Amino acid sequence: MYKFCLLCLLCFLTSCCSTRDNINKEMLDSIYEINIQNRALHRFGGIEEINIKDKKEIASICKELISLKEENNLQTRPFEGTILIRFLKKDQYGMGEYINSLTTGIILKPNSEYYIDFSTGQYVSDHFLARILKYLEIDESKVPALDAYRKKQLEKPARETKQIDKE
Numbered sequence: 001m002y003k004f005c006l007l008c009l010l011c012f013l014t015s016c017c018s019t020r021d022n023i024n025k026e027m028l029d030s031i032y033e034i035n036i037q038n039r040a041l042h043r044f045g046g047i048e049e050i051n052i053k054d055k056k057e058i059a060s061i062c063k064e065l066i067s068l069k070e071e072n073n074l075q076t077r078p079f080e081g082t083i084l085i086r087f088l089k090k091d092q093y094g095m096g097e098y099i100n101s102l103t104t105g106i107i108l109k110p111n112s113e114y115y116i117d118f119s120t121g122q123y124v125s126d127h128f129l130a131r132i133l134k135y136l137e138i139d140e141s142k143v144p145a146l147d148a149y150r151k152k153q154l155e156k157p158a159r160e161t162k163q164i165d166k167e
Helices: 002-017 025-029 055-066 126-135 144-166
Strands: 031-038 049-052 081-090 096-098 104-109 113-118 121-123
Touching: 025 031, 031 055, 049 055, 055 126, 113 126, 126 144
Parallel strands: none
Antiparallel strands: 031 049, 031 081, 081 096, 081 104, 104 113, 113 121
């Protein structure tokens, strides 16, 4: 009997702690603003903070964030800077309220490493990082974590040109 109760308790706790499962369409539709803060201003430049209120941009960012797949497992320290992304919805009184389960941090580390700390794990997405840097008007060349991404972007036009020449 005790084993059964313990098993039920563990299942209940696991289901309560799974924040990714709690992210649903209703929650995403309630977002009216995304706040992005550059906490690495001294190192990478750009603007300190931006608020995104365009519904299409919000939906696009949320979709990209939720679809992150490439996992990472880096330690927090040392780090060179952070970017904080917070999602706001209106509470019952019409005031802005942060959705803590969606709050995301991008930790920029030395040695061209970074990770996106979202919900239940750490992820890597060069495209997502580049997109956030554009919002904050940070020059990508100042962020060593995007060295490999920049090389891929430079190779794309060369490949497309070769394909056009073959035709």
